[in-house]
Amino acid sequence: MEEYLTPTNLSRRVFVKGVGLVSAALLLGTMGGCEQIAEAIKNRPMRRRLRTGSPEVDADIATYRQAVTLMKALPANDPRNWAKQAAIHGTAAAGFNLCQHGTEHFFSWHRAYLFYFEKICQKLTGNPHFGLPYWNWNQNPALNPAFLDTTSVMYLPRNNTTVAGFGPITTAELAPIFTDTNFFTFWPQIEGTPHNSVHSYIGATMGGGGSAMDPIFWTHHCMVDYCWYKWNVDQHNNNPNDPGWNGTAWDYFVDGDGNTAHMTAGITTIMPLLSYQYEHSNIGLNIKQVVATTKAEFTKLQDRVKAGANVKFDIKSRVPIATRTALSIARPFNATPRVTAGNFTAIIDNDEAKDKVFVSINYVQLPAESDFFVRVFINLPDANTSTPAEDPHYAGSFAFFGSTMPERGMAMSNMPAAHHHVPKFLVNITPTLQRLKKTQELNDKSQISVQLVAVPFMGKFEHPDTQLLLDNVELIVTPVIVNAKEE
């Protein structure tokens, strides 16, 4: 079956005899694959707006219906089974499960969730061109008739079958939200206003923790994803370039074959440029669609999306943790700086504090192998490769992607232009400190310890004797000044 490009394909390293490990993107480019890549990107699946009277949309609905039927027919223990996929998000009985709500990964997590769901649909139906249709509730507030046929797998009882006239999806309420240029205030408004309200108003299954059991859920979240895409790409706004945000990883999704897949928030930002595309429609006001027609335009767009917001730091204080240390990736790093939580009380106890506490990690050079990412924990001396990201001590993660040079936006904070390319990472530990204080694991007299744990992408390290040469690790206190617009 034809395999569409995924961002993980391009960043994966492959072994080439006589050359060693190189990124897949570099390999394809070197071997004359650029045209193939360009063609695949140009013809990537189209996610269309649900509506009547379009043969293409009707065909997408038919494929989706078939996919739902096939997913429901899979054995209960197949991770691609309909109920299994829905349970990743949550269940009616137990509420939310792994989904990100009320967090800055609301967009990225759901994008990854949709992406793999779409891959499963493509695989089961044998249609690699299938793009999940989106329900533009602003333009087409009534549910498509395909979801109203009580004899269809697409049907479930709902409290309302149209959101026509409902405030949160009207232009009057959506247009002001789309004027916000700051990622950190844009996502909560999209989540709280149209996203939550549509869930709530449609109600029944859609209104609870098991909402993903309703086939309309996926088209609703496709629309939420389109909101993010439109804001980021068409409106030229930028996502965070915090390596901690970019490096946040999830390793419980499965691909079309049911194999575990690894995804990070950073990779999700370029998915709509490489792996699928949106049929243009208005959300409230008419926002001009950005279309890259040349390779140069595409490269510029991709670079901007990957780079994220221009962020400035104004470091107010530093607390050294370690200097010039060599670590083995097979053994977690653990250090306790001479500082207590009381030193950061003004930040920890105030949700609105402008200053944040970061762990700053500077490497002397990139590791020879980058088949792993690094998780940062606070006050968990026993943290190891099995400690999940859901642990309350988890603060963030980062990785050394793909090529021998670090990706822009992943490691280039505060780097002088003339400096040799060495990786530097910042992980915001403020939410973790706040969380630990609220659960009383941390008080003002508690010491703060930092753990760095290397976790292999593919389950085991290719070279467990790889050494990470740290230049210095420190805690820094700084406000984050985000200049969200491109210059």
Add this chain to the structure above:
Amino acid sequence: MKWSKISIGITFAAYLALPGCCSGETPKQHPVDTAIKAMDTLYTLDQHKMEVAQAVGPAMLAGHKYRFVQIEVAKVTNPQKHPLIFNVYYQPLNKEKILLGTFSLYPADNPGKFIVATQGKVTSGGSIILSMTSPEKMKASDQLKVVVKKIALREK
């Protein structure tokens, strides 16, 4: 669209209480909770009290450009899982209230922190009004209690 009878009742009563709607007279200011003082003030909304208003004084606004109204729903008791939708209004003194935005709880018993944009409209003294509603009919015996922290204004 189904609306709870209580919501209709309050809305109708408010309409009658706003003579400005019909006769050109000054709109009646929504009564505010004058007991607001501390940052940890909590409001309770239920079937009998679906709205709360918090005063915004000129002194508080001076020198600030507040971009958002923040509502933190601290606790929800809603065993019947009625969908709960919240409208956030701003009413300048002696003027009609303006809808700033709407948010909902999802699921219907899930607390959270929400923001709606001021859109540059909160510039003079008045009050922020939080109004709870549901498209579902509620029985008088249904339990419903929503605890909200003091409404905050945010610059970013």
